[in-house]
Amino acid sequence: MTKLKEHKPSKMEALKAMTPADRRRAIFDGIMNNAMFIIIALVIIYVAIKNPRFLSVPSLVNIISLTAAKLPIALGVGGCIILAGTDISAGRQVGLAACISAGLQLTTNKLFPGLQVMPIPVVLLCVLVACALVGLVNGFFMAKFKLHPFIVTLSTQLIVYGLVLLFMQLGTNGGQTLSGMSEGYRNFIIKPLFTLKTSSGPVTVPRYVLYSAIITTLVWVIWNKTAFGKNMYAVGSNEEAANVSGVNVSKTIILVFVMAGMLYGITGFMDAARIASVNATTGLNYEADAIAACVIGGISFVGGIGKVSGAIIGVLLLQIIFAGLNFLSVDANYLYIVKGLIILIACSIDMRKYLVRK
Amino acid sequence: MEEPRKEPQLRGLYGKVKIPVKVLDAVIVIGFIALVLVLLLGMQNRGYTVSFDSLGGTPVEAQKHMYGEPVDIPEPPTREGFSFAGWYEDRDCAYLWDIENAPVQQSMTLYAKWEPRN
Amino acid sequence: MDKNNETVLLRMEGITKEFPGVKALDGVNLTVRAGTVHALMGENGAGKSTLMKCLFGVYSKDAGHIYLEGQEVNFKNSKEALEHGVAMVHQELNQALKRNVMDNMWLGRFPMTGPFTSEKKMYDATMEVFNDLGINVNPKTIMSTMPVSQRQMVEIAKAVSFNSKVIVFDEPTSSLTETEVEHLFKIINMLRDRGCGIIYISHKMAEIKRISDDITVMRDGQWVATRPAAELEMGDIIKLMVGRELTNQFPPKTNVPGETYLKVEHLTGMYNQLKDVSFEAKRGEVLGLAGLDSSGRTEVLESIFGIRTRKEGTITLDGKPCKNRNSGESIKNGFALLTEERRATGIFGVRNIRENTVISSLNRHKKFGPFLSSKSQVEDTQYYIDAMRTKTPSQETQIRSLSGGNQQKVIIGRWLLTEPEVLLLDEPTRGIDVGAKYEIYQLILNLANEGKTVLMVSSEMPELLGVCDRILVMSGGRLAGEVDAKNTTQEEIMTLAAKYV
Numbered sequence: 001m002t003k004l005k006e007h008k009p010s011k012m013e014a015l016k017a018m019t020p021a022d023r024r025r026a027i028f029d030g031i032m033n034n035a036m037f038i039i040i041a042l043v044i045i046y047v048a049i050k051n052p053r054f055l056s057v058p059s060l061v062n063i064i065s066l067t068a069a070k071l072p073i074a075l076g077v078g079g080c081i082i083l084a085g086t087d088i089s090a091g092r093q094v095g096l097a098a099c100i101s102a103g104l105q106l107t108t109n110k111l112f113p114g115l116q117v118m119p120i121p122v123v124l125l126c127v128l129v130a131c132a133l134v135g136l137v138n139g140f141f142m143a144k145f146k147l148h149p150f151i152v153t154l155s156t157q158l159i160v161y162g163l164v165l166l167f168m169q170l171g172t173n174g175g176q177t178l179s180g181m182s183e184g185y186r187n188f189i190i191k192p193l194f195t196l197k198t199s200s201g202p203v204t205v206p207r208y209v210l211y212s213a214i215i216t217t218l219v220w221v222i223w224n225k226t227a228f229g230k231n232m233y234a235v236g237s238n239e240e241a242a243n244v245s246g247v248n249v250s251k252t253i254i255l256v257f258v259m260a261g262m263l264y265g266i267t268g269f270m271d272a273a274r275i276a277s278v279n280a281t282t283g284l285n286y287e288a289d290a291i292a293a294c295v296i297g298g299i300s301f302v303g304g305i306g307k308v309s310g311a312i313i314g315v316l317l318l319q320i321i322f323a324g325l326n327f328l329s330v331d332a333n334y335l336y337i338v339k340g341l342i343i344l345i346a347c348s349i350d351m352r353k354y355l356v357r358k
Numbered sequence: 359m360e361e362p363r364k365e366p367q368l369r370g371l372y373g374k375v376k377i378p379v380k381v382l383d384a385v386i387v388i389g390f391i392a393l394v395l396v397l398l399l400g401m402q403n404r405g406y407t408v409s410f411d412s413l414g415g416t417p418v419e420a421q422k423h424m425y426g427e428p429v430d431i432p433e434p435p436t437r438e439g440f441s442f443a444g445w446y447e448d449r450d451c452a453y454l455w456d457i458e459n460a461p462v463q464q465s466m467t468l469y470a471k472w473e474p475r476n
Numbered sequence: 477m478d479k480n481n482e483t484v485l486l487r488m489e490g491i492t493k494e495f496p497g498v499k500a501l502d503g504v505n506l507t508v509r510a511g512t513v514h515a516l517m518g519e520n521g522a523g524k525s526t527l528m529k530c531l532f533g534v535y536s537k538d539a540g541h542i543y544l545e546g547q548e549v550n551f552k553n554s555k556e557a558l559e560h561g562v563a564m565v566h567q568e569l570n571q572a573l574k575r576n577v578m579d580n581m582w583l584g585r586f587p588m589t590g591p592f593t594s595e596k597k598m599y600d601a602t603m604e605v606f607n608d609l610g611i612n613v614n615p616k617t618i619m620s621t622m623p624v625s626q627r628q629m630v631e632i633a634k635a636v637s638f639n640s641k642v643i644v645f646d647e648p649t650s651s652l653t654e655t656e657v658e659h660l661f662k663i664i665n666m667l668r669d670r671g672c673g674i675i676y677i678s679h680k681m682a683e684i685k686r687i688s689d690d691i692t693v694m695r696d697g698q699w700v701a702t703r704p705a706a707e708l709e710m711g712d713i714i715k716l717m718v719g720r721e722l723t724n725q726f727p728p729k730t731n732v733p734g735e736t737y738l739k740v741e742h743l744t745g746m747y748n749q750l751k752d753v754s755f756e757a758k759r760g761e762v763l764g765l766a767g768l769d770s771s772g773r774t775e776v777l778e779s780i781f782g783i784r785t786r787k788e789g790t791i792t793l794d795g796k797p798c799k800n801r802n803s804g805e806s807i808k809n810g811f812a813l814l815t816e817e818r819r820a821t822g823i824f825g826v827r828n829i830r831e832n833t834v835i836s837s838l839n840r841h842k843k844f845g846p847f848l849s850s851k852s853q854v855e856d857t858q859y860y861i862d863a864m865r866t867k868t869p870s871q872e873t874q875i876r877s878l879s880g881g882n883q884q885k886v887i888i889g890r891w892l893l894t895e896p897e898v899l900l901l902d903e904p905t906r907g908i909d910v911g912a913k914y915e916i917y918q919l920i921l922n923l924a925n926e927g928k929t930v931l932m933v934s935s936e937m938p939e940l941l942g943v944c945d946r947i948l949v950m951s952g953g954r955l956a957g958e959v960d961a962k963n964t965t966q967e968e969i970m971t972l973a974a975k976y977v
Binding site: 221225226227228230231233234237238240241242243244245246247248302303304305354 | 781783803804806807813815820821822823824825826827831834835836838839842846847848890894
Binding site: 032035039043051053081084085086149177179180236276277300301302303304325326327328329330331332334337338341342344345348349351352355 | 370371372375377379382383385386389390392393396397399400401403404405406423424425426448450452453463464465
């Protein structure tokens with residue numbers, strides 16, 4: 001009994017060819033699976049009506065800039081999710097990176113009294129090494145001890161937080177917020193890439209948007225054009241089959257988490273200059289946004305599924321929602337509830353997509 | 359012998375959970391209703407609160423504003439032996455808040471800067 | 477015992493069950509009289525477990541009737557069956573290992589005092605059943621601390637506590653010592669004397685002859701014969717189990733085995749039952765591995781390929797020793813392993829055809845350093861789609877939407893791309909329709925013609941006899957014998973397979 005699959009009819013043709021009952025089911029499935037996008041579209045329309053400045057150029061540029069800033073962390077977590085895992089230490093790693101970046105580039109350094117502002121490449125290297133090490137620990141315990149991703153990354157999350165607290169106590173700082181970073185560093189990150197002339201005045205697009213774009217492209221190449229990327233998808237899809245097929249599963253897992261760590265490091269490095277004031281709570285719960293963005297964007301918890309474009313869409317849509325609520329003057333505290341609900345709904349839709357097939 | 363098609367099961371981080379699709383549909387719908395309710399609730403209590411911390415001077419009342427509005431300039435607070443030097447975004451008084459023009463974008467606290475009077 | 481006087485406890489009549497493309501059961505009859513032990517025998521895949529699954533409602537039968545003590549019944553699940561007095565003692569016990577004996581016995585029907593479960597009542601009730609059956613186990617023991625034989629006793633006691641009239645035993649003695657087997661038989665005899673009807677599924681001829689009153693043999697989903705145990709000898713049983721006509725469904729064999737290429741010596745498993753397995757395989761030869769389900773055939777292939785730990789044993793390829801410590805090393809040495817369960821360990825379900833095809837041979841596509849060229853991946857994949865006539869709308873289709881046969885072809889294509897010299901195939905045609913099977917046989921014979929060595933595990937006798945040159949027969953983790961496919965018979969293979977069971 002061999003199945004002969006001929007020319008696949010287009011969706012419209014298929015819809016017309018169905019019985020009314022099947023058609024209703026197909027449309028229902030379509031709505032449910034894309035429910036998140038539909039609701040977001042509705043929100044955008046509503047906010048735009050209430051406050052037309054939501055769609056103005058400055059507002060859009062702001063949304064895009066924030067998306068760029070939050071993209072690397074989403075890509076890092078995305079890789080872990082594709083591996084059928086997760087990484088809840090992401091936020092704290094970003095915090096660690098931000099604190100180190102700020103701490104080495106203060107004009108008056110209270111952490112290391114007398115330390116001159118370190119050159120940018122050195123700082124970047126420190127940050128990448130620090131976070132890569134955390135990633136190594138994550139990957140190692142997951143690969144060799146087969147511990148559940150939640151357990152491992154929860155532990156590293158706590159350890160990293162402790163390290164950050166201790167770091168901020170160094171010298172004469174005593175845990176205070178770090179601000180007053182060097183001009184050179186701040187300019188490197190936030191200096192305008194180019195300026196748009198608009199009716200509401202000049203609008204600047206900061207440099208970090210470019211950096212983010214470069215990093216995203218690099219991640220795309222790694223995920224799609226290298227053996228490592230293919231191995232990542234294979235292990236996430238079916239770890240045992242990957243092992244039989246000759247993939248070095250342990251090495252792949254460790255490398256994914258190390259790469260994620262480095263992406264968190266870059267995020268923290270850019271954020272310290274962007275936010276301009278860094279303390280021990282910087283980065284708190286960043287992973288929630290990142291995970292929500294990934295699930296919305298189709299990077300599924302079942303493992304082995306997900307694209308860079310998905311992460312981009314997910315982060316963008318989340319930022320649009322948050323900006324929209326901001327424009328409506330909704331108190332920021334409501335955002336927590338909104339984020340939590342979005343994660344639950346997005347996961348349910350994700351599960352549904354995977355379960356329902358013809 | 360063609361093996362029977364097994365029911366699709368969730369894998370990966372979802373574990374070997376068996377949830378009927380109808381339950382997921384219900385969760386999705388209920389989730390959205392909850393989301394809309396929360397947003398409506400948020401819309402009821404719209405507005406951002408701008409608080410003023412005089413850092414030792416006379417108290418200044420907080421204000422409520424919508425997104426994009428500038429703050430209403432309040433009476434400057436007074437403090438024995440000091441003169442008021444403006445409202446700042448942070449406690450260390452490093453970032454000046456342009457109280458005449460800058461629009462309110464979120465709930466915030468403004469801090470008073472004091473210069474000793476000699 | 478006057479057979480005509482005994483009441484019929486369970487009658488299954490004309491049970492038919494179809495799955496897409498195949499009749500798993502075709503009008504099977506089974507009658508169990510009270511106070512008898514009725515053995516159910518047949519090869520792997522004969523339909524014994526499918527028949528039981530129909531009885532317990534795990535599968536819904538397509539046709540036929542089941543009568544329990546004269547009343548027609550149609551159980552929806554094991555719980556319902558249990559409540560009506562039909563119980564099963566599974567091969568893989570379904571027990572809550574962290575709980576104690578009492579909890580497992582009374583799960584779902586805890587004896588209560590008011591709204592609370594009564595420990596005392598549970599203990600007393602448990603001891604009552606245990607004393608009745610002569611079981612010496614403390615009801616407070618945690619299940620995981622007890623040996624399998626005792627856990628099995630608890631399972632039996634549970635069945636009895638439900639006042640089960642029909643009790644099914646599925647391969648009960650596979651993990652028991654001789655003393656434990658004796659104890660089990662004592663209990664079975666006791667149950668029989670009480671008027672229960674026992675269905676006993678097993679491959680162990682000696683036991684069957686000892687304990688059963690009637691024997692039913694099934695083959696290829698059909699009922700073959702039911703006779704009193706006294707009338708059948710082992711040879712008769714084997715003949716009934718395998719006596720099918722060998723139709724001509726295989727491509728012509730033209731391969732000529734050359735000199736010895738692969739040598740496996742003293743292969744012993746670290747965590748499995750393999751013991752001192754040694755054999756040779758030639759270039760251009762198709763070597764079959766036959767045996768019962770748990771005889772260790774899969775373990776042999778996995779140990780050679782390096783994904784199962786070896787305690788002892790050497791592998792030599794063309795005179796050169798191969799350590800094969802992991803899959804990567806084995807692939808480099810020229811080995812390929814097609815696993816038994818493609819859904820579990822073979823396919824990357826959500827990935828597409830191309831990704832599934834190229835995953836083991838990514839080095840072929842490296843250009844400009846570590847970057848992979850899409851063009852060569854597409855070419856390789858298309859080559860094998862065409863060569864194996866895999867039916868798929870495109871390379872981008874998710875592999876899990878393909879039929880079993882086409883999935884298998886994709887995985888075979890994956891392995892051929894690694895350019896192996898030795899192919900280890902574990903049940904390569906399982907779950908595949910007839911047309912695709914023929915194509916895979918053709919493929920195997922082509923590979924042999926090219927001088928490759930193929931080791932093939934199979935549970936289908938006709939397949940082994942039609943495709944292989946020689947056949948190794950495994951039994952209980954040991955190599956029971958080696959036969960020539962041209963000169964042997966199904967009976968001979970079956971006899972060897974039962975040797976160390």
